[in-house]
Amino acid sequence: xxxxxxxxxxxxxxxxxxxxxxxxxxxxxxxxxxxxxxxxxxxxxxxxxxxxxxxxxxxxxxxxxxxxxxxxxxxxxxxxxxxxxxxxxxxxxxxxxxxxxxxxxxxxxxxxxxxxxxxxxxxxxxxxxxxxxxxxxxxxxxxxxxxxxxxxxxxxxxxxxxxxxxxxxxxxxxxxxxxxxxxxxxxxxxxxxxxxxxxxxxxxxxxxxxxxxxxxxxxxxxxxxxxxxxxxxxxxxxxxxxxxxxx
Amino acid sequence: xxxxxxxxxxxxxxxxxxxxxxxxxxxxxxxxxxxxxxxxxxxxxxxxxxxxxxxxxxxxxxxxxxxxxxxxxxxxxxxxxxxxxxxxxxxxxxxxxxxxxxxxxxxxxxxxxxxxxxxxxxxxxxxxxxxxxxxxxxxxxxxxxxxxxxxxxxxxxxxxxxxxxxxxxxxxxxxxxxxxxxxxxxxxxxxxxxxxxxxxxxxxxxxxxxxxxxxxxxxxxxxxxxxxxxxxxx
Numbered sequence: 512x513x514x515x516x517x518x519x520x521x522x523x524x525x526x527x528x529x530x531x532x533x534x535x536x537x538x539x540x541x542x543x544x545x546x547x548x549x550x551x552x553x554x555x556x557x558x559x560x561x562x563x564x565x566x567x568x569x570x571x572x573x574x575x576x577x578x579x580x581x582x583x584x585x586x587x588x589x590x591x592x593x594x595x596x597x598x599x600x601x602x603x604x605x606x607x608x609x610x611x612x613x614x615x616x617x618x619x620x621x622x623x624x625x626x627x628x629x630x631x632x633x634x635x636x637x638x639x640x641x642x643x644x645x646x647x648x649x650x651x652x653x654x655x656x657x658x659x660x661x662x663x664x665x666x667x668x669x670x671x672x673x674x675x676x677x678x679x680x681x682x683x684x685x686x687x688x689x690x691x692x693x694x695x696x697x698x699x700x701x702x703x704x705x706x707x708x709x710x711x712x713x714x715x716x717x718x719x720x721x722x723x724x725x726x727x728x729x730x731x732x733x734x735x736x737x738x739x740x741x742x743x744x745x746x747x748x749x750x751x752x753x754x755x756x757x758x
Numbered sequence: 759x760x761x762x763x764x765x766x767x768x769x770x771x772x773x774x775x776x777x778x779x780x781x782x783x784x785x786x787x788x789x790x791x792x793x794x795x796x797x798x799x800x801x802x803x804x805x806x807x808x809x810x811x812x813x814x815x816x817x818x819x820x821x822x823x824x825x826x827x828x829x830x831x832x833x834x835x836x837x838x839x840x841x842x843x844x845x846x847x848x849x850x851x852x853x854x855x856x857x858x859x860x861x862x863x864x865x866x867x868x869x870x871x872x873x874x875x876x877x878x879x880x881x882x883x884x885x886x887x888x889x890x891x892x893x894x895x896x897x898x899x900x901x902x903x904x905x906x907x908x909x910x911x912x913x914x915x916x917x918x919x920x921x922x923x924x925x926x927x928x929x930x931x932x933x934x935x936x937x938x939x940x941x942x943x944x945x946x947x948x949x950x951x952x953x954x955x956x957x958x959x960x961x962x963x964x965x966x967x968x969x970x971x972x973x974x975x976x977x978x979x980x981x982x983x984x985x986x987x988x989x990x991x992x
Contacts, residue, residue: 569878570878570879570880570881571878571879571881571882572881572882573782573784573881573882574782575782578881578882579881581881581882582881582883584781585785588781590781590783590785591785591787591837591885592787593887593906594785594836594883594885594906595883595906596905596906597905597906597907597909598905598909632911648907648909649905649909650873650876650877650880650905650907650908650909651880651907653873653909654873654874654877654880654908693881694881695880
């Protein structure tokens, strides 16, 4: 499977010995990191095992010579008017301050040049202490964040401990890396509280993941950064922070 | 020149001299418009019955409304073959659910199921613009609108298909009460059905893919009633 990764192996003998005992299956299947160790157990539902697992092989691809650009090609040639105008969310921002994290989103969604909705919910509750935002493709964001909620819950049940924000954002980033180049469009922020306090991560559809204090994603983000940077203060009160997000 | 040539020779020359491309094109736009409006204790779903391809009409009597349970209706415009397959996928899952839970699926669960079903074809989408109309757990009307890959949201009204751009502003004003100064009133099911008929007459006027007749289903707690209202055939 061509993944475009270049892995350099260390030449020292001791390291090679260690490698011999490691499980290197991830080199051929990067999806391993996106699923979690117990993916097979999760997907087997006994007699009702009929839902397909969320696996890269399970998404049907069009029988053309370049399946990953199929959606773009159809859009360009106009054979299916309106089909590939997926709903897109526009501007979201988030910042960490002394008392926690503020997430501010607008509520418009566009479908091509048509305003799909003026009342979209762009903040997705992954669980009661983790939030994800939606910028980019609405279906992509809501589907994968819902999937992330399932993985987080499984983690909680197995380890009897809430998942850290770093781990949750890493899972999401690995999923996007797996589908890199196939046309997913997502700029999402994962925000939450864990043992280390409030954390904010920005996860991109190319699999990039950054931890930070202030982020804005979407078409209005340059303007949002301007307002945010000028008035941000880590020690502001909750009311001031909410007002800044609103502005 | 070329017009006077016999037909078979025309095509042979065209193949030899003009470049053309072959492309895998599984999609065909069959037109049609669908509308769904939710009320306090009812939902009205409507879809015109015209099915076309290019500038031709294939059928004047093709339904776009499908009752999934006795409280939920799927309306889908776009490509009829994809819509039919989507319906069968949903039907299979609904039947399995009913067998294992001894109860029909609730509207919100059907809405989520449709979203996931559409997203499983993210890289080769169903050419279907769907809406689900149903009664929620409290008995209030709910309409869920979808894009082609399953992003959905609950609304009070929605409209999809070729006549969407003509109809949506009217729905925004009348039902959504946007940009109006008078007091918002809630409509009864009969009033909404009358509005829907007028809306389809209006859309038929300007949209070539809308017409022939409109099938209207009203979902109430007691069940689903159907009515067919004729429209212009041109």
